[in-house]
Amino acid sequence: MTTELRTLTPAEWDTFYATLERAFGVTESKEERELYRDLTEFDRTIGVWEGDRCIGTAGAFSFRLTVPGGASLPVAGVTMVSVAATHRRRGVLTSMMRQQLDDVRARGEAVAVLVASEPVIYGRFGYGVGTFEMRAEIDTARVRIAVPEGTDDVRLRYASVSDAEVHRRCEEIYARAVAGRPGMLARQPGWERMPVLDPEKDRGGATALQCVLAENAENAEDTDGTVLGFARFRVKPQWSAAGADGVVVLEDLEAVGPKAPQAAAALWRFLFDLDLTSKLTARNRPSDDAWLHLVSDTRRSSLVLRDSMHVRLVDVGAALEGRTYRTPVDVVFEVQDAFCPWNEGRWRLTGDAKGAVCVRTADPADLALSVRELGAAYLGGVSLASLAAAGRVRELREGAVAEAAAAFGSDVAPWLPHGF
Template identity: 45%
Template sequence: MTDPAALRPVSPDEWPAFAQAMSDVFGEEMDSSFVERPPATAELDRTLGLWDGDRVAATSGVYSRTLTVPGAVVPCAGVTWVTVSPTHRRRGVLTAIMRRQLTELHERQREPLAALWASEGGIYGRFGYAPAALRGNLTGRTRRTAFRPGVDLGTGTVTPVDVGAYRAAAPRVHEALRRWVPGALERDERWWQRLLRDPADRRDGATARRYLLHTEADGTVTGYAAFRVRARETADGEPDGTVLVDEVRGRGTPAYAALWRYLLDLDLIRTVEYPHASADEPLRHLLADARALLPRPVDGLWLRLVDVDRALSARRYPTPIDLVVDVRDEFCPWNEGRWRVAGHPAGGYCGRTDLDPDLVVDAGALAAAYLGGVSLGTLHAAGRVTEVSPGAVALAATAFSWPVTPWCPDPF
């Protein structure tokens, strides 16, 4: 077992070796600028590295993010850059990294939640993480994407713009919308800069990223979209291009629908792909043909409740709840035990109690249900939740739900 104390933050001078270690394990060629110096989003004091002589054998980092949860916005530790060299596997290194991160978050009373994007699905469940927001992976043939009669496209205008105009207008729309969607993350200047990077060697045969703005008659920007096009032909010379959609956001149905109509009507395009769509993307409900776009949902954002009391007190509950939950959490023992969870649409409370439990739930199941995208009833059916008081599962499943499907289009 590796001693968590052997892990330490990386210094600026050590960054190139740290970045190269990530590149080696991920099996991808990092941009030279990334290897040479930390990116603007890096927080070196929140990194952890394990050194074997002059060589970096393991890496990890944390971003200080802000996450939308049901009814609130909460600080969240964005876990990233987690690698362990093949020479140091099966020695407890990853466990030491996870334990060190979560213990420091708890002891320093920093973020009550931690989140990550998992490179492999079987790794992080044993540390109390669980998929809490799916990505929809929408695909379809554009010729079948006619809208239902009566869809309101409004009177605004969709205009192709350069990256400068997009960068000036899109953040305001994003900020207005992201506070209503559980799983959404803030984007400050650093994150917009990262999002808009477009190196030619990462385009996989597609065009440079293209941008759209939706503008009302008074000049107000009410929507934006980012996309690429990959041109190709069939064997008999017919056009068979693909529009690769990065993001589409609109402040209201007309702006959203008009942006999609532009994308779906592009010349020479026959297929649309939207990997980071919401698992319940509204576009599907605009279509006359319900089978025109096929979702293939996969896990997106994984969540971990660092402190059960702070996390459950932070979110809101659409219906009243007052239950005792017995939490099982071997990896973070400070969460073990019985908690009274009370809440309603205006606030929440969670504190220690000696009362008999209504539910018994493991930490991963609680994390899966936290954003409202996974039902506690489903987790009960899977054996992850034990009902002690009759009706407690139905009450908790209703109170932990949320009207807006969790969605995070920002891998980190």
């Protein structure tokens, strides 16, 4: 039977999503299904059909991504990609990736990003790992936290996760944080619902989501102080023969402004000191998170680093012009891109902290690499020097690797705070 790839219609969504759930081996809650249906951009969502059966799914969300220098670029957030197990190795995924990247280019988006369920899949389509997330299981019975001066000037209070005003303030904090770190996504309308989605099936025996606000306590009479930060978390009660052995599960923590170090430290200290607990689990934190410099023992924090956001430059010239560079750079890249051949060839990048230009050139190449390596290095979290040491970047002019690696770097590690 022949297959047809076509744009999804609202009437086909339930069949489409059931195909996705089966491929991932999950059954989403009613709340999750409703949210993802509301967020679905039908003109960016495709299915592969065999008669009335959906055997392939893929979609994209329209996001804005912070890049080094603080600019916010429109990007395609690739999502909901699956192929039915009965139709593997028939070119279904390749056909969807082809359609999708052509569409991204037509929309004028220079970058596509995704979070991979299986990282091995997407390299052949030009995606490189551009951000990492840090996970930690901190033994709070043994690890101590030393807070900076002024932390006691921060007041903490519990706040209802479902309170609209509390949620608004937390979203304001998040929005201010976005501009300061590459890899973060500005929340588009509807996405503010994602961080407070709290299906019981995903709690793992822990409580419902809780929230604590960090506020300026300089005016003790002020009962509605300036919000400096927040933490959302759960507590999983556990008991052993020795007594309480509960786990704090951190979902989200942000602090901004001049007092951000004190606010963040106050929130971490609070999480460390919760009664009846002896462990703090952080599921997704930046690899350079400040709490690493506050704790007495990182070894007993069981740190794990794993890939997070995969980055694909759809338009090499526009993407490289869209960010700034930490040091002056003038380098010619010889780019290989078999899947998007319009990127193939030589590109001259000149730029600094104020801006950049990237144009086609016939000049001799300084560095040779594939678009996958450019995507990995794009947000400043993966060094071109490291890629060169692995043989993934070839230096054709002496000193070019060092020059480009310094320019592409970021003062803060890129980080994706939530999936999509």
